[in-house]
Amino acid sequence: SRRSCRRHPVRRLVPPRSAVASDAEMSTLEIVFRRSSVHLVHDLKCMDEGADLNDALLDFFVRLGQALVPENGLDLERPPVAFLGSHFYDVLCKGGATDGQSGHANVANWAKRRLGTGVFFQSDVGSLAVAVNETLRDDKGEDTGKHWWLALLLNLGPPSSPSEPVNVMLCLDSYSRGDTTFDPPSRTILAGADFHAYPMEVQNLSRAGCHVLIRFRAKGDGSAGPLPDPKASVIEVSGKKFYDPEVELDGDEKASPGPEGGGAGNQLHDGYMHFELDSECMTSGEHVLEYGGPGVYKPPLRLILKRRMNVFQRHVASFLRGYLRTEWSLGKAAAAAPATAVQTRPNDEAKVLDVPQQETANDCGFFMLEQIFLVLQLPPPTLRLLAKASVADLVALPWPKQQDILLRKEKLHSGLGSLFSAAQNAGCTDVEVLLRQDAELRQLLRASMVDEASTAFREAVEAWEVRQHCQESGGDAASEAKRRRVTAGSNGHSAT
Numbered sequence: 001s002r003r004s005c006r007r008h009p010v011r012r013l014v015p016p017r018s019a020v021a022s023d024a025e026m027s028t029l030e031i032v033f034r035r036s037s038v039h040l041v042h043d044l045k046c047m048d049e050g051a052d053l054n055d056a057l058l059d060f061f062v063r064l065g066q067a068l069v070p071e072n073g074l075d076l077e078r079p080p081v082a083f084l085g086s087h088f089y090d091v092l093c094k095g096g097a098t099d100g101q102s103g104h105a106n107v108a109n110w111a112k113r114r115l116g117t118g119v120f121f122q123s124d125v126g127s128l129a130v131a132v133n134e135t136l137r138d139d140k141g142e143d144t145g146k147h148w149w150l151a152l153l154l155n156l157g158p159p160s161s162p163s164e165p166v167n168v169m170l171c172l173d174s175y176s177r178g179d180t181t182f183d184p185p186s187r188t189i190l191a192g193a194d195f196h197a198y199p200m201e202v203q204n205l206s207r208a209g210c211h212v213l214i215r216f217r218a219k220g221d222g223s224a225g226p227l228p229d230p231k232a233s234v235i236e237v238s239g240k241k242f243y244d245p246e247v248e249l250d251g252d253e254k255a256s257p258g259p260e261g262g263g264a265g266n267q268l269h270d271g272y273m274h275f276e277l278d279s280e281c282m283t284s285g286e287h288v289l290e291y292g293g294p295g296v297y298k299p300p301l302r303l304i305l306k307r308r309m310n311v312f313q314r315h316v317a318s319f320l321r322g323y324l325r326t327e328w329s330l331g332k333a334a335a336a337a338p339a340t341a342v343q344t345r346p347n348d349e350a351k352v353l354d355v356p357q358q359e360t361a362n363d364c365g366f367f368m369l370e371q372i373f374l375v376l377q378l379p380p381p382t383l384r385l386l387a388k389a390s391v392a393d394l395v396a397l398p399w400p401k402q403q404d405i406l407l408r409k410e411k412l413h414s415g416l417g418s419l420f421s422a423a424q425n426a427g428c429t430d431v432e433v434l435l436r437q438d439a440e441l442r443q444l445l446r447a448s449m450v451d452e453a454s455t456a457f458r459e460a461v462e463a464w465e466v467r468q469h470c471q472e473s474g475g476d477a478a479s480e481a482k483r484r485r486v487t488a489g490s491n492g493h494s495a496t
Helices: 055-068 088-093 100-107 110-115 311-330 364-376 380-388 391-395 402-426 431-437 439-447 452-473 477-491
Strands: 030-033 036-039 081-083 127-137 143-154 168-172 177-190 199-208 211-220 234-237 240-242 246-249 267-276 285-290 301-305
Touching: 030 055, 030 402, 030 431, 036 055, 055 081, 055 364, 055 431, 055 439, 081 364, 088 100, 088 127, 088 311, 100 311, 127 311, 127 364, 143 311, 143 364, 143 380, 168 311, 168 364, 177 301, 199 301, 211 234, 364 402, 364 452, 380 452, 402 431, 402 439, 431 439
Parallel strands: 081 127
Antiparallel strands: 030 036, 127 143, 143 168, 177 199, 199 211, 211 267, 234 240, 234 285, 246 267, 285 301
16 A cells, blocks of 8 residues: 655655666565565565555565674574564554553464564563554545554563653654644734734644645735735744745735725735755754745744644554553563553553654655664663653654665665575575575675664764763763773674
């Protein structure tokens, strides 16, 4: 099914791409890695410009990332970030399940079959990544397409823990929605005009990914000439200015003659402005609107948008915690702490992060995949500790931007072509066999998933971890960082 997140036309950024060998040149049409398969014809077309990442590619790449991104990941008993497949959340909720506990029956053996009994609560698992495929709806409630976003649960543990935060959920959404109505409306005045002669007001501000929609109303009595053109308006978000909004007025511009039939007369602009922002603009926070252009109306309108958890996000948080509660009660860990198996309703709170937004209509799946690649670099203790991070600290991490996603798609496409070529040359379609036999292939594929931007994310988390340890111990950050470097050097790998 199509997963389109577009509400308005958006610009396309098209990187150059090396072609994968055609099926006429290559007889190996399908490769398999740990029960996930990719077909050269049916699946690779989902990496073309304007196509949606499909379920098969998502599952394949996540499993490949679990094996190649962590140090010695191919030999790990369990990955640091658990993933139960692209269909997990949908199946959890099917059949009229009212909560995660009742829905557990739909997926009762998924974790055990993939990872082992009680796996989420072992010391070598730091988090659970869940692909959420949300149905987007317009203001009338009509289906406008599907959209992927990532629910990342940190520090998995018993359903109630008085000592530390457990099962902390992060919402990582590259097509965030937000809406605020101003009551009374936010108002400004044409520079030099009388207060009541040329007022302009904003009644509503909404965001959907990189799109800003503003409901406005401007009036003029003709004493200072025609109303300024709303298409000349400028908006500033996250320190960047954006121009040339699309404007849609409700009906024709209204006007009446001025005194004795002359002058501009009474005028009204009542409608919507749509601005396109870029990937790095925060959804929450201040949106500064200069209606009609810089300095035309004073003061500029400082419109504040505060994101809050929506009903669907709360539903996801409650279901996933209910599922984990049942896993805990049925797993081996329950015998060690049976008193924690409480019957209260699962918490439906989550940390909703302002992460970079997608500029294209179809890249939500690739944003989610890149976010999973980033956290796969982190060892389990760091992932569990990250549950204590504030929303501000988490937002400050260098999450992937649109340009990062375009480069990642290019590298993954090239890496997949190399993998099909290796399978063809070896006469083997089992990717695990190929990886264990060919160190150069392992290095090439890992490089398609991890680069300098990935390293910057890991280093930012490590810097936060040092500050957190110092805050908890009362130590010095510089001394802690030096100690960790020495320890890492003696162990023969980078600090984590």
